[in-house]
Amino acid sequence: MMSTSSIPLDVAVAEDHLMRFLSVEGVTGYEANIAAAVIDALKAAGVPASAIRFDDANTRIPLPTETGNLIVNLPGTRGGPRLLFSTHLDTVPLCAGAKPRREGDRIVSDGTTALGGDARTGVALLVVLAETLIKHKLPHPPITLLFTVREESGLHGARELNAADLSGPSMCVNVDGQLASDLIIGAVGQENWEVEIKGRASHAGVAPEKGISATLVGAIALAEAQNAGWFGKVVKPNGRGTSNVGIFGGKDGKPAGDATNVVTDYVFIKGEARSPESAFAAKIAKGYDDAFEKAKGQVKDHEGRTGEVAFNHQTAYPPFKLSESSPVVKRAVKALEMMGIKANCLFSNGGLDANWLDKHGIPTVTIGAGQAEIHTIKEYVNLAEYEKGCRLGLLMATLEE
8 A cells, every 4th residue: 555655656747747638629529639638648658558448428428529438447456446537528618729837836828718627637637647556566456547528518428428338446536626635525416497488479569469478478487486486596495406597598599589679479598406406406497397387377468378388307417425434435535634634525516427427326536636716717727736636546546445
């Protein structure tokens, strides 16, 4: 077993890998180039080409996606249950054209784009892990590395993953956070909902009574949802969660309606509901469904006719919560203790690949490696935290049961 003082981490090389991966564009859905850069680095580190492959998850993702998830198998140098280390290849579109540069103890962008530390810190960490284990012949159980696609646009790579492709890991360490001390051991689930409202067009000045305003139906429905306690922070006797309305518009991204003198005949609204409990997230969505149905009956034309409302919702990702006594959490806590760091176990209000990995039967803890101010042009990587994350990863890979 490695001790923290004997972790043979080459910090300069680890930072070089990070700078390299930050400079390779790979926004969500376009991961081929960053995957190729990872493969080149792994081969240079001594991973045989036969151990590196793509799965076919991209054939099941409902959005165009260049590659499947990248999967790498490292044979164990000792016995023990297989470990999985995961992160995601893609960045948000705001990272396109990022030009990383070192600024003191940080890596920053040039201020015109986001940086992509989310989650290129994880990409670099997994490569550093493989390189260090091989170079120094460190004792470790069998390890699988997973680099997912389209995490930023809906956790699609992890969702469409076939767990059988991972060779049976007992637990997973997902790298997608800021502080090494923060262990994310659970997260909310999310329901996405959308509604189409079809009214009836009419001249708003000459014969407004002959029209059915889809805009008014939508407005009344959202007021109904808010009055019933389903909007924003939701606290009910049987559950808690959050919701939001994100899009209120027309067809194909166009505005709802196209003239002030025409009663609006079509509106499209899209929102989300989150909760630590799947059933309650669905209940929030049902609250919106009921509100739109009620609003439909309140807007009629001169003959008493109402418009049409078509509401649907689907699970974006399920919630999960690990016990602090679960083996993967205990392993992370022990590794942090060896580094002189007290673990801080957290529950996230955002979704992670860990939500789906847990659903696939792989208990997953998410660790941090320095990404900060993510999804903004102020994004940076804290290099001290990145180093801690790399050391944490190496300890978790080499700890004995």
